[in-house]
Amino acid sequence: MKDKTIFITGAGSGIGAACAMRFASEGCRLILNARNTDRLGQVCSEVRKNYGADVLPLPFDVRDRKAIEEALASLPDEWKAIDVLVNNAGLALGLDKEFEGSLDDWETVIDTNIKGTLAMTRLVVPGMLERGRGHIINIGSIAGDGAYPGGSVYCATKAAVKALTDGLRIDLVDTPLRVTNIKPGQVETNFSMVRFHGDKDRADKVYEGYKPLEAADIAETVWFAASMPEHVQIAEMLVLPTCQATSGIISRKI
Ligand code: NDP
Numbered sequence: 690m691k692d693k694t695i696f697i698t699g700a701g702s703g704i705g706a707a708c709a710m711r712f713a714s715e716g717c718r719l720i721l722n723a724r725n726t727d728r729l730g731q732v733c734s735e736v737r738k739n740y741g742a743d744v745l746p747l748p749f750d751v752r753d754r755k756a757i758e759e760a761l762a763s764l765p766d767e768w769k770a771i772d773v774l775v776n777n778a779g780l781a782l783g784l785d786k787e788f789e790g791s792l793d794d795w796e797t798v799i800d801t802n803i804k805g806t807l808a809m810t811r812l813v814v815p816g817m818l819e820r821g822r823g824h825i826i827n828i829g830s831i832a833g834d835g836a837y838p839g840g841s842v843y844c845a846t847k848a849a850v851k852a853l854t855d856g857l858r859i860d861l862v863d864t865p866l867r868v869t870n871i872k873p874g875q876v877e878t879n880f881s882m883v884r885f886h887g888d889k890d891r892a893d894k895v896y897e898g899y900k901p902l903e904a905a906d907i908a909e910t911v912w913f914a915a916s917m918p919e920h921v922q923i924a925e926m927l928v929l930p931t932c933q934a935t936s937g938i939i940s941r942k943i
């Protein structure tokens with residue numbers, strides 16, 4: 690994997706930033722995306738400082754197809770050969786009933802999680818096919834395996850990520866490219882702060898009384914999938930904290 694070029698969306702915090710650290714620690718070159726340029730800049734600095742990694746910040750909004758096209762077209766030649774695309778940018782907004790929540794928020798969630806993932810894939814995979822190598826790793830969720838109260842739209846987007854991942858694997862079956870869906874359970878990141886619009890008390894409660902996953906745990910599974918021999922395709926991985934059995938069943942006793 691040394692010197693491979695890894696493109697990670699949503700790398701300004703949480704799982705994406707942890708993936709950046711993990712791949713950098715193995716000598717990979719990184720193209721890192723998010724919207725907030727300050728946070729993205731901090732991750733880039735950390736990756737350079739800790740691992741001496743070659744890193745290119747590429748800020749854009751994955752909901753903006755034209756911005757993705759322009760960003761990809763702007764890549765210097767030595768950065769164009771993307772080996773691994775980690776479609777990680779994503780979010781939930783609110784925890785409301787399907788007949789009560791905000792349509793604007795849901796549009797953001799759908800546009801980011803589904804259309805952003807799809808646009809990145811559509812625009813990056815043709816180059817991988819030309820080069821005869823590549824790996825697309827989508828960050829799905831346990832939420833894609835079944836709905837939970839107040840989560841229907843977010844769950845629907847992660848079910849869509851599963852369908853997009855499975856469909857892409859079918860479409861690429863006669864090529865050397867690999868396609869993976871990593872489906873985490875509860876991971877303590879900025880996810881709940883974003884979901885609850887900055888309500889820290891509510892966000893903290895999500896992780897109270899048990900040990901959730903850390904972003905680095907998921908980065909390890911992403912690294913595992915990417916670093917397996919070329920003939921091994923990790924199709925899907927559901928990764929939960931030990932005290933979680935389903936989306937709704939979490940033991941808060943340990
Ligand atoms: P964070 O909120 O910590 O990170 C999300 C990242 O995505 C940020 O860097 C954010 O940066 C970026 N992002 C959000 N919207 C956009 C956009 N439109 N364009 C580009 N970047 C964007 O959350 P997580 O690390 O937890 O989430 C990462 C992925 O993991 C998501 O897809 C999430 O659904 C998934 N996941 C999370 C779980 C959890 O429990 N935390 C469990 C299962 C899956 P910025 O705002 O600057 O753009």
Ligand code: 8X3
Nearest residue numbers: 830831832874875936
């Ligand atoms: C994030 C995990 O269970 O809050 O995908 O939806 S959950």
